Amino acid sequence: MIRNLILDWSGTLADDLPSVLRAVNGMLSAAGKAELSRDEFKSRFRLPYTEFFDEMLPGMPVERLQQLYLEHFPHAHKGVTLLPHVAEFLGHAAATGRRLVVLSSAPAAHVEAQAVALGVRDAFEVLRCGVVDKREEIHALLAALDMRPEETAFIGDMRHDIDAGKAAGLTTMAVCTGYESAAVLLESSPDFLLRDLSRLPVLLGHGGSGGAGFPVATVGALIVNRAGELLLIRTHKWSHRWGIPGGKIKRGETCEEALIREIAEETALTLSDIEFVMVQDCVEPPEFQRSAHFLLLNYIARCADEAPEVILNEEAQAFQWLPLSEALQTDLNIPTRILIEECMRRGLVS
Numbered sequence: 001m002i003r004n005l006i007l008d009w010s011g012t013l014a015d016d017l018p019s020v021l022r023a024v025n026g027m028l029s030a031a032g033k034a035e036l037s038r039d040e041f042k043s044r045f046r047l048p049y050t051e052f053f054d055e056m057l058p059g060m061p062v063e064r065l066q067q068l069y070l071e072h073f074p075h076a077h078k079g080v081t082l083l084p085h086v087a088e089f090l091g092h093a094a095a096t097g098r099r100l101v102v103l104s105s106a107p108a109a110h111v112e113a114q115a116v117a118l119g120v121r122d123a124f125e126v127l128r129c130g131v132v133d134k135r136e137e138i139h140a141l142l143a144a145l146d147m148r149p150e151e152t153a154f155i156g157d158m159r160h161d162i163d164a165g166k167a168a169g170l171t172t173m174a175v176c177t178g179y180e181s182a183a184v185l186l187e188s189s190p191d192f193l194l195r196d197l198s199r200l201p202v203l204l205g206h207g208g209s210g211g212a213g214f215p216v217a218t219v220g221a222l223i224v225n226r227a228g229e230l231l232l233i234r235t236h237k238w239s240h241r242w243g244i245p246g247g248k249i250k251r252g253e254t255c256e257e258a259l260i261r262e263i264a265e266e267t268a269l270t271l272s273d274i275e276f277v278m279v280q281d282c283v284e285p286p287e288f289q290r291s292a293h294f295l296l297l298n299y300i301a302r303c304a305d306e307a308p309e310v311i312l313n314e315e316a317q318a319f320q321w322l323p324l325s326e327a328l329q330t331d332l333n334i335p336t337r338i339l340i341e342e343c344m345r346r347g348l349v350s
Helices: 017-030 038-044 049-056 062-072 086-095 108-117 134-145 159-167 182-188 197-204 255-267 334-345
Strands: 004-007 099-103 126-128 152-156 171-175 192-194 216-224 230-234 246-248 271-283 293-303 318-322
Touching: 004 134, 017 038, 017 062, 038 049, 049 062, 086 099, 086 197, 099 134, 108 126, 126 134, 134 159, 152 159, 159 171, 159 182, 171 182, 171 197, 182 192, 192 197, 216 255, 216 271, 216 334, 230 255, 246 255, 255 271, 255 293, 271 334, 293 334
Parallel strands: 004 099, 004 152, 099 126, 152 171, 171 192, 216 293
Antiparallel strands: 216 230, 216 246, 230 318, 271 293
8 A cells, every 4th residue: 555655846746847947048058058948958858967967068066056056047936836636636645644755856945935835835744855866865765754665656757756766666656747758757667657646546545544544653752951941843744833753663662762763863862761641542633734543652851961952854844942831832733732731730840
């Protein structure tokens, strides 16, 4: 069963070809090179984009290419639209509890701005962008998000996307809505070739990670520093509300081992004085980004570091240390508020 979907952005979800062509032609013109027509660009462009620019602007360092591209790209999201059937597909994916991640060569700032402007940013758990070679990056992405290859599909509009999916043992799906034609895409032998995303819901079926499957066991901790302040993190997965760090328990881990690992991965903090507080049966949480049923194993812990430096990974967007009174005034997600109130009732925080 496919529970996780990794998607390319340009040509798969968003139509940004006019803006990309304008940026490339601006770079060529500035270098005294002839500009490309739309058809010429589509026939010559390929990924990794370094190979394309080695042909068009030989000898130019990658850093300089990226700088020039940003200089010549028009407004980050002006003129960029969702491709046909994308909105319906994203709605189906959310309704069936699938995890959605973007893996793109496009600059991160562009994809972020476009996703926000198009109203689809909250559909995606992670935007991994600015990637030169997806065949290399995809392994780290799967590991970071704990996605099993046999439960994951890569959907893209270029051979490089299909090659990346195959390199990681994923199901590969090519869509003919972007930069390469069906005939060209078939050179990489995708598992499925689709005209667009309209038939993908039927192909995937209705089973997702939050549907008929078992509840997902997770661990999380309310972390207190030496000043008595509470650590809160904000993530789009919980409707941009503030909560606690944590994550899923891996097979073979004890709950406390999973907690220590998740906190280290998400915040770079070391825990001490770990104390179990409660279990929350979190069924179809209204704030969560998709249909889900979690068993939340909640702890309280002290930060072992004398001068804690929080380093967030890509799962969270912001953090803050707050005294209890201010934390309670924050826009907390429901499970975090319940945990804090239970800690107060038991005299664990004050």
